[in-house]
Amino acid sequence: MDILIYTPSKMSISKTYNPKETEDKWYSYWLEKGFFHSEPDDREPYTIVIPPPNVTGVLHMGHMLNNTIQDVLVRRARMLGKNACWVPGTDHASIATEAKVVAMLKERGIEKKDISREEFLKYAWEWKEKYGGIILKQLEKLGASCDWDRTKFTMDEDLSEAVTDTFIHLYNKGLIYRGVRMVNWDPKGKTAVSDEEVIRKEVNQKLYYIRYQVAGTTSDNPEYILIATTRPETIMADSAICVNPNDERYTHLKGKKVIIPLINREIPVIEDEYVEMEFGTGCLKVTPAHDLNDYELGLKHKLPVIDILNDDGTLNEKAVILVGEERFVARKKIARLLEEGELLEKVEDYKSQVGFSERTDAVIEPKLSLQWFCKMEEMAKPALEYVLEGDVKLIPDKFTNTYRHWMENVKDWCISRQLWWGQRIPAWYNDKAEWVVAKTAEEAEALFTAGGQSAHGIVQDEDVVDTWFSSWLWPISVFDPSVCGHPEKEGNADLNYYYPTNDLVTAPEILFFWVARMIMAGHEFRGEAPFKNVYLTGIVRDKLGRKMSKSLGNSPDPIELINQYGADGVRVGMLLCSPAGNDLMFDESYCEQGRNFTNKIWNAFKLLKGWSESTTPGENPDNKAAISWFENRFNEALVEIESHYAQYRLSEALMATYKLIWDDFCSWYLEMVKPPYQQPADEFTVTATKAFFEKILTLLHPFMPFLTEELWHDEIFGERGELDCCVVAAYPQPAVTDEKLLKEIEVIKKVVSEVRNTRNSKQISPKEALPLSVKVNSDVDYHAYLHILNKLANLSEVTFVEEKVSGASSFMTGRDEFFISLEGNVDPQAEYDRMMKDIEYFEGFLFSVNKKLSNERFVQNAKPEVVANEKAKQADAEAKIATLKESLKALNLG
Template sequence: IRSKSVIRAFCHLYEKGKIYRGVRMVNWDPQALTALSDEEVIYKEQEGKLYYLRYKIAGEDGYAVVATTRPETILGDTAMCIHPNDPKNAHLKGKKVIVPLINRVIPVIEDEYVDIEFGTGCLKVTPAHDVNDYVLGEKHHLPIIDIFNPDGTLNENGAMYAGMDRFAVREKIVEDLQKAGLVEKIELYTHKVGFSERTNVPIEPKLSMQWFLEMKDLAKPALEAVENDVIKFYPPKYKNVYRHWMENIKDWCISRQLWWGHQIPAYYLPKGGFVVAETKEEAYQKALKIVDYPLTIDDLQQDEDVLDTWFSSWLWPISVFDGILHPDNKDINYYYPTNDLVTGPDIIFFWVARMIMAGYEFRNEKCFENVYFTGIVRDKAGRKMSKQLGNSPDPIELINTYGADGVRMGMLLTTPAGNDLLFDESLCEQGRNFNNKIWNAFRLVKGWKVRDDIPQPDTAEIAIRWFNSILSKAIVELDDLFSKYRLSEALMVVYRLFWEEFSSWYLEIVKPAYRHPIDKKTYDATLTFFDALLRLLHPFMPFITEELWQALYERKQGDSIMIASLPESRPFDDALLTDFEKVKEIIAGIRTIRLQKNIPNKEKLSLQFTGDYEGTYDSVIIKMGNLSSIEKVQEKEPEATGFLVGTTEFSIPLSDKTNVEDELKKLTKELKYLEGFLQSVMKKLNNERFLQNAKPEIVENERKKKADAESKIALLKENIEALKKTILEK
């Protein structure tokens, strides 16, 4: 079906007059022996030389000097060109010059195309081997002399250099020109040279009989579709790249001189001419109508060239549903246009633009809704991964080491849409670590003993309400990120949700004491959360999520996470989420004090507070902080260590656990640092230029820093005074 679709598309475009055959300047690959489209040529900056060559003025003793990077092509020169308004070369008007070494007399022509500032202002014109020279040649009716064989060696027009390779000729001809005194000077010169994407050899501009597709009319609706966001690009920056190419589009050389591919459906007649048809039989019937001599079907010879591989690829959104051969079938009517195309920006011209053009040409509508451009994976030096450079790691080895999900996740985390990724194997290790985290959380939950005759603890009830809200809020954020195709950010949201909120907080709160069972209500809620998290993770990590999802509950035959719906958001309690962040800060403060004072986690502590505080979540704080009590005091104990959460001061009495003098030194050092920090903030806030020129949110952030620092300084001074008092009393 696909092959027949390609041939029918060619015939359709030919009959519309869009496909034509002719001799044109093409990009020729001397190694692959085939023409290339403009998009298959990679331009690289090269250190070369600029040769200044002397052309004798016919009938005079003087010389005209030409600057060229390709001295071997003088053998194909058919004119010299000067700018009509160039005073330094005005003496050459109407004269003729002699091509060095081969003594061909050529005219001096005038054209405003010449850059007066480049070289000497004299341009050698070689119509057969330069795109711009070819245009000049057609304009001024110059003869065309092709000096190259298809393999890059010189042909009979190469005179004494016939049969030599083009680069060997360059060295030899410079040597011969120098011996003849025809080299004025040689300069080092950096310029861009076109290389074949297929073989990485310098291409040769060459006149060749090829098949072309006229692109101007095809490009118009395709450009408008992207410009008007009928088809959306993510990230949008690629609209500019697309627009530039489409507005400067050239006819597409669609024929290739290769052994494989879709053979061009053109059939040549014995006495000249050709017919285009989908089959040889159809071509024979067409031929019989236009010839006036006996003809058999075996007399027809099909064109040996094949179509550019992209000529079949550009039909993909249509031909995959058989929409070229049967344009009104149920599949194409149901699936077309498709939703999303995910691809790399390096083939925006090869494939994306051409698919859009094909959609409007063959179905008169867009082929997809959105195009998401991934980044390109590069090595640490910024080079594109390729077989030739040998800089691409073996994906099988990576998968064996880090797991398929680990490799996927490690790379996804660091690839914002359209931005390239400098590959680092440590990213895959990070992915593997996350896989281990998920697996260990699953083993923990499934290892709990469950009893339905014990009540649900208050801590678990709070944790379930909180996680329900934070899960729903995360789903809302995920939906927004997915709609904007910000996939790496979406993965980071799920990553943090699982690692930080579910594993580090929820599971720790609901986890039963060692060797104790868990109540069934909490266990069921935990499995429900785990199920939702696996479904959220599945697009990023398909293998581990399928494995664990199957093991989470008893599933039916044929059930798969692949066809399970993503979780949907429910109304969530913002106030609860805000309150719980304060709970986390309190617990974090307790843990910091334990760490600083080297107090074991198993040792119970007492938590005191001064100021406003509601004890709604005391049960969670007591469990997670391993506290004996939480109580309000009028004044903090002298040897207690404290911390602020908002405007409320919390403290832990440490009279039997603290070296007072060491603590005093530590607090004094901290006070000195904060006073210096406050001073730097005040410099900004006292600077009128800063207040006038900085964004309001930046100024507000500095003011917040000031208030926080002042609050902490006041607390430190209070603590220092209390410790000093304790020392005096001792």
Template sequence: MTKELDKTFDPAAIEAKWYAHWEQTGAFRPSRPDAEPFTIVNPPPNVTGSLHIGHALDNTLQDVVIRYERLRGKDALWVVGTDHAGIATQMVVERQLEERQDKRTNYSREEFVQKVWEWKEESGGTITRQLRRLGCSMDWSREQFTMDEHFTKAVLKVFVDLYNKGLIYRDKRLVNWDPKLKTAISDLEVESRDVNGHMWHFKYPLEGGETYIYIERDADGNIVLEEERDYISIATTRPETMLGDGAVAVHPDDARYAPIVGKLCEIPVGPKEHRRLIPIITDEYPDPDFGSGAVKITGAHDENDFGVAQRNRIPMYRLMDEAAAMRSDGLPYAEAAARALEIARGAEADAAEIDALNLVPDEYRGLDRYEARKRVVADIDADGLMIKVEDKVITQPFGDRGGVVIEPMLMDQWYVNAAELAKKPINAVKSGEIEIVPKSWEKTFFNWMENIQPWCVSRQLWWGHRIPAWYDAEGNVFVAETEAEAQAQAGDGVALTRDEDVLDTWFSSALWPFATLGWPERTDLLEKHYPNDLLISGFDILFFWDARMMMAGYFNMGERPWNKLYLHGLVRAADGQKMSKSKGNVVDPLGLIDKYGADALRFFMAAMESQGRDIKMDEKRVEGYRNFATKLWNATRFCQANGIGASTTIKAPEARLAANQWIIGEVQQTVEALDAAMADLRFDAAANTIYQFAWSRFCDWYLELIKPVFADGASETAAAETRKVAGWALDQILVMLHPFMPFITEELWHALGTRQYDLILAQWPNPRANVSKPATDAIDWVIDLTTSVRSAKNELGIPPGAKLVAYLPAPSDLASSTIERSSAAIERLARLTPVTLGDAPAGPAMQVTAGSDVFVIPLEGIIDIDAERARLEKALAASQKEAKSLEGRLGNPNFVERAAPEAVEKARADHAHHAAEAERLQAALERLG
């Protein structure tokens, strides 16, 4: 029994109803134990997060795929969950404490972690509710959280297994230290920004006032400068780090400094009687043509210097504490400097002693790094040892969450041997075992993976998976899944202290494809659904997450995590700029859903997604897809009004009428095109295929073609056949459109009649029909003719409803038979009557085509030929002039290279418009004869 649809389509009225129904009835994971599995996992959003436009794109594409595969009868599993987001979540809870004049350190670690869990229970479900609003058909019954007990067990096992195989280790290396969050962060969490800064040039005096002859030569070897110097010149953008210098390096081929290589020079800062001496060494790193060619080596605070110091066994002195203030611990400066001088002269010192030496002069201790910078510069200048200072734009690293400048810091951290783990993923992509779509991303993947650095996985936080390592009093480490196991390794009575750090959030999320399925237990779910079939991800987390899942999959499971990786682009603002809060151009997907409905937003996302290219936000397009939904709604109301209801067959009904055979053939072609697009993950092609069929072929043409069948006096046999075919065709549209627009299609599915199952669990179309080619060719011919006539009328300003006389001098066999059998349809649709097979009388006329047939339509008395020709010629000249002007502007390199990108893009769009308009007007003139 059909339910009469309201006159107006209201998305809000149906969305909440159907989502609740699907979830309550278990439609997102129907019981299909014997069906072929299809599995995807969602990139787990941060538990702190809320839905942004990138989430909307990412999850729409995933939902399109999972609904499609579910309709094809597969055991489709979409794993859902959230990430505990170590840094982000701790920041949220600490911020709440600050609002109450409270702070984390007022609590024990256990008390604070409990507060985080309480926050998670109260406020951590925002994004999962919003994903429901988008229509995501995830298996919520198995929702995961990366801090769940079973997930924690998996994380600890992986850490221990990696450690036991020598693939995880503790080392003192340079890390990206976030002074605001007081934790190490990865390279991928650092944003490089250009800022206005300075380059200071200083003199480092030679030991004992020694001098040498400094000679500079030009490219031909001629001396351009020769002078006696008692110093070596260095330049730096971070003068505060001079306090930790271990050497000055020059290139081994730099003849200017050959006389002083191996000698000592003085760091020009600190109490004069205790200034440190450091050696002048050679290394390939300094560029003789850049600056003075001499480089200060501060291994504990610079990535490049760290490499030089390692190669040359130069001591690396740490200058700052966790807040990036100058250290205030350890020996007084005079004693520390004296010991450093002994080390510079060759005395042995182990890493622990070097790390303990605080070489910050007493007067700088405790100062913020930037305040220390000011003092260092002022003091050197006061001593007359500053050569010059230059204004300079410098690239500085900022933490993407803390928002402050990162300080490279030499620290003990836990590292994963990523280079070893990367080998199998690299081979998998090269061999095709894992396919990356679009393929253009492979080069980027290989470049990063083949040059991958050790992965720092320890974080100085309280919230997260605590590292399963315990230490005895001598610093020996015992790694185990439980404290009892660690104690057994250490022996009875040995006091152990657990590592304070937690693991990088990405360490746990790397296990997502298999830990969510029950691993390390060998569950039935794991056996059936691993490897996953597909991962859909933004390209921006290719290395954060996707590559690390490959590493984890091969290490823990011995095989790939998924067969195919699809990387989509970013959603950008309408002008092509990246969205950001600071620019004020962020688009709220929930606002778009409120305004146009989830179906319209989803369809926009799919229709605009073209194999990884960025998407420009276009609210007008979203509105257009809302109009598409309304058109389908009204078409269904038309069907209801004419007794067309739910079909009872998957196979196409028998059909004799040409229009019915035609629509059956169109359904078959649409299914084939849609399947081909989905196989290639061409979301734009798939969306456009069903859009064109539903809007143009079904709503515009088929419904128009069958209207006479329901007129008074028409054949009841024809009407009965048409009702069956039309109901079947509409059902196929609803099924094919469902992955893109799930809400309206489910509503219309039930409105057409009583169903045995919901649309979400329907069967994918399988028409299995043979249709008459002559019949379908005839309908295509009528449509072609009608389209041509309407276009010509529009170009010449003839009213759409005007009936015109037409002549066909040389009809094809198809034209002759169609005109004979379908003259009524030609009159009603193309508004041509009569159509004469023969030559047209002399006089002004226009020509229109249908296939290979050329119709001549007299215009005498229809329009003022001379006035129309004058109007068209004037408009043509204007468009040609404008197109030529824009062509000249776009051909000017100065404009294309220097103008704002949006101005260039507008010029190109305007040129395309005027060129097309000129072509249209020229065709209209030619129609006049």
């Protein structure tokens, strides 16, 4: 790399800021100099592990938000002198990746069923090597300061071994078992999927009202009960009809049976308060094999389980009729048969939530299946205590109750998946279908022999473990995978230094599926939680409130946004609208606002650079007050910003930084101290302003790393060493502030604003100097700020008076009164009308305040400071009304 382009003496600032000229340049430089890399040392560690994006993924708006937040936290920690380590990586995403590989093979004319597992995995690794790193490269464009030397992949050899060891450890502990349970079944993918991989959608359906004949009644005088269902194709799997025992409409059915239409099988009528009398007909068909709630009801009442669906969603022999038909085709045919037999009373349109597979978009089928499960109850208890006792803080804490509900009602975890891409389950079967859990075939053979079982025909389980079963080890396995499954191990130097990590930034929807499970694994293998704080971001929505998605076409391409607005502009745009835990309504105008902010800073710097080039020796004493004010204002803002950081209110921290720079520095301070047109600035002012600008750059760097690094190296700051970069500059620390000075400058700013407003309302040119008279009723020393007043308000003179000035336009700031003699520049009648409107406004305001203060309950129950505040409002309004009335008299309009 040509380092000369960074030599300050060679720097020249362009007319406008061009992100394309800075972003790749500085990111490459940071990498070359190793600023992002971390090794254990004597400093305090600050660690974040990235929520590993799917290896199939490309950058979307959720990633943009999540990783911008992480980068802000990491960059700030680095500047605070901590040993910051942000570990990147990707997740192998079993379901999504296998789907991508299957699609790739189909394009080549290859079917998965026609090749071996080994051949398929060869193609899968080929796909991963070609496409798997795209999203990480895109994160570099965002400015993510990850320690790329530490990049991990959940199917790295050592991380995969950690998964296997963890499975064996939990199995030997009695926490993993094999059994038949109800799972979410994807008939197209032919695999179980987790709840997180089920997408709930509201769909238009039909509600079918079916007649079930009561057994024992004749065809001449039949009695029917009416059942409402959206799934008539499952009636052949019914095991009972359930009614509420308190429902008097069905008391006579107690102990009786009904006949399933079309197949004429009798099933009992049972009673359970689970049934809602007001919902539907009050009668519920119970189909234990095809509905989770029905399954629980079936267990309670010991009902038979009749599974009528094959793994691919077609009807099997147990259905008796329409065997081999696809489930939704069978639905239509069943409805037609029922109608022909006069057993279908009516059909209604109906909307309901239906689960779809995230992988294949197939409708999920609740299905009893032989799977591997992990017991959760024992591990959930300590994971809940960590959060309830504050060892792990959820931010915002409103999610604590949700977390508690999940953990107190935890279900066993189905950890097996009928896929080839992933960590294979370490279970081995002999030729008699007996099985053992072991790491290798040799270990399995030894276990079979030791148990007196056959060791012939040993084969490994075909299934892989759920992807979450690898990612729950992530905060441990990225540092030392060897301790996973081996809690007795001490751990290596990296793990002992970086673990537990500090902050986790993730989405609320995986609070249970990933966050809770990481806490469980952390407790199991390290005896402590894997992180201290969990920052939960909101969902990125469009300005209409819709979740951003490719299908809706409402999600912009993050890389295109970066190309258009610059990475810094997009980072600012994302954070301006992203309070922790709340959904953010994203609009591209926020990125435009971010870009405008970069241009504002760039232009302010150009102004300062111009001063620097024509500085005169010495000091302008008129600027002392302004310089002292901004120094104190910076410290005041820094305290506020640090408070926001401490509470993880990053959006508010950015906004406070934004206002400090745009309003206080650019709009006020620079205007206070800038020299007259085409005149040089004094050396003292330039030096002070440079120092302020350097502090602003360090304060701003976590949010806008590229712009700040570019300006940091400008020649006006002098020669910089090759490691003297903003990315590792010391973060500013707050100092004691002069509260009196800050308050007095706020008064001066209000006076300036009032004079400017008077000019605007009277249409007086800004170039025309106006005289100002001041009647001081407070302890503000206006003499100390005359230079600022004269300069910013363009005053011809400032006089101090004891009485009100007749015929002048007036205003109040606090208790002090101000008068502008406008002579022939004002229409007396228009001035009279304006003051009458002001009096009307303040009298209305005073009425509302008086009403509140006359309310005894309010005065007695409100906090003393609240009452005092209302009384202050009352006094202020009364004083302003009195001043306005005095000014009216001075107009002499009768």
